[in-house]
Amino acid sequence: xxxxxxxxxxxxxxxxxxxxxxxxxxxxxxxxxxxxxxxxxxxxxxxxxxxxxxxxxxxxxxxxxxxxxxxxxxxxxxxxxxxxxxxxxxxxxxxxxxxxxxxxxxxxxxxxxxxxxxxxxxxxxxxxxxxxxxxxxxxxxxxxxxxxxxxxxxxxxxxxxxxxxxxxxxxxxxxxxxxxxxxxxxxxxxxxxxxxxxxxxxxxxxxxxxxxxxxxxxxxxxxxxxxxxxxxxxxxxxxxxxxxxxxxxxxxxxxxxxxxxxxxxxxxxxxxxxxxxxxxxxxxxxxxxxxxxxxxxxxxxxxxxxxxxxxxxx
Numbered sequence: 001x002x003x004x005x006x007x008x009x010x011x012x013x014x015x016x017x018x019x020x021x022x023x024x025x026x027x028x029x030x031x032x033x034x035x036x037x038x039x040x041x042x043x044x045x046x047x048x049x050x051x052x053x054x055x056x057x058x059x060x061x062x063x064x065x066x067x068x069x070x071x072x073x074x075x076x077x078x079x080x081x082x083x084x085x086x087x088x089x090x091x092x093x094x095x096x097x098x099x100x101x102x103x104x105x106x107x108x109x110x111x112x113x114x115x116x117x118x119x120x121x122x123x124x125x126x127x128x129x130x131x132x133x134x135x136x137x138x139x140x141x142x143x144x145x146x147x148x149x150x151x152x153x154x155x156x157x158x159x160x161x162x163x164x165x166x167x168x169x170x171x172x173x174x175x176x177x178x179x180x181x182x183x184x185x186x187x188x189x190x191x192x193x194x195x196x197x198x199x200x201x202x203x204x205x206x207x208x209x210x211x212x213x214x215x216x217x218x219x220x221x222x223x224x225x226x227x228x229x230x231x232x233x234x235x236x237x238x239x240x241x242x243x244x245x246x247x248x249x250x251x252x253x254x255x256x257x258x259x260x261x262x263x264x265x266x267x268x269x270x271x272x273x274x275x276x277x278x279x280x281x282x283x284x285x286x287x288x289x290x291x292x293x294x295x296x297x298x299x300x301x302x303x304x305x306x307x308x309x310x311x312x313x314x
Contacts, residue, residue: 086271087129088121088300089145091283095158101287106158108292113162115297116144123169125200126240130263133278145272146170147265147283149204149242151178151186156194164197173204173242173265176229188233195234202240203230203261212247219252223259240264253279 093102095109104112116123122140129145131137146163148155151174163170172186172194180187191201205211205222206229214222223241230238239262243252246267256264256279263278270282289295 085132085139085143086273087124087132087139087143087145088271089129089147089265089281089283090300091265091267091285092146092148092159093150094152094154095148096152096154099288101289104286104288104292106162108288108296109159110162111293112286112296113166113168115293117166117168123198125169126171126202126263127200129272129281130278133272133274133276147242148172150208151175151204153184153186153190156186156190160194160197160199163199167198169198169200171200171202171240173202173240174230175204175206175208175244176226177207179229179233192234200240201230201234201238202242203227203238204242205244208244210245210247211243211252212249216255219255220259223256223261227259227261242266248280253277 092104092109094100094104095106096103097105119142121142121144124139124143124145126145128137128139128143132139132143146168148159148170151172155172159170162168172191174186174191178185179191191199195201203223203226206226207222209218209222211219211222226241227238239260241256241261242265248256248264248266253264261279263281265281265283267285268280268282269284271284272281276282284299286296286299
């Protein structure tokens with residue numbers, strides 16, 4: 001199988017195809033939004049630039065194609081740890097019918113989960129992710145880590161039944177002081193039930209304060225006390241946290257490590273890989289939009305493509 005792949009894979013053709021896809025998408029956007037260009041000349045040059053990019057991809061010299069083919073063959077021969085995977089981590093919040101950007105409709109959520117399932121994606125846990133990132137342990141093909149922030153009750157009512165039915169794993173980051181005492185949020189009994197069926201429960205701090213606004217003493221409270229509360233309620237170690245609103249800095253990352261967490265998640269856009277900081281792991285947010293499912297497919301398709309062609313982590 002590996003030799004057959006090396007014979008039939010054409011890196012130059014793949015490169016052209018990917019660039020053409022982006023060019024067509026951006027070109028279509030420019031045509032639709034041309035009324036917003038105050039100066040027609042700017043619109044003309046934007047279209048011209050896209051045409052030149054598309055034309056350039058068809059004029060790759062044979063010597064360039066040979067070099068790309070050799071690089072692809074060498075890359076395929078690397079060990080699994082050297083040739084690390086790019087790992088998709090999805091970030092949801094609410095799964096309900098509210099017309100809000102953070103509220104994905106239950107019907108759309110089901111469609112997205114069925115899309116992942118039918119397109120060969122395999123759900124993983126945070127433990128799987130970190131074992132791959134730090135030890136090079138193999139993951140299934142097309143790994144995806146599905147996460148939810150805040151611990152809303154609708155995660156249990158609308159997302160959990162779909163995940164359970166499809167045999168998919170997920171992770172919910174809960175705000176421990178909201179558990180069982182704030183309307184619209186989960187309680188610990190529901191969390192324990194979900195953990196029996198592939199759902200990992202992790203920390204989202206004590207009360208969802210922006211961590212960059214806190215003193216060190218307050219940070220320690222949010223990190224340590226939320227971990228303790230979750231561990232007491234669940235009866236096992238809680239090793240992962242997501243920063244509220246995604247706000248963090250390197251000092252907060254260091255304190256998170258000192259508090260005993262194995263990893264932390266941000267809302268920094270991108271896929272995770274060997275270059276990711278395990279205390280600032282990227283995720284791909286999923287929003288309610290005018291065309292939620294189309295935008296979902298574009299996000300999970302284009303993120304690895306941008307990284308493949310030179311988009312760098314900051």
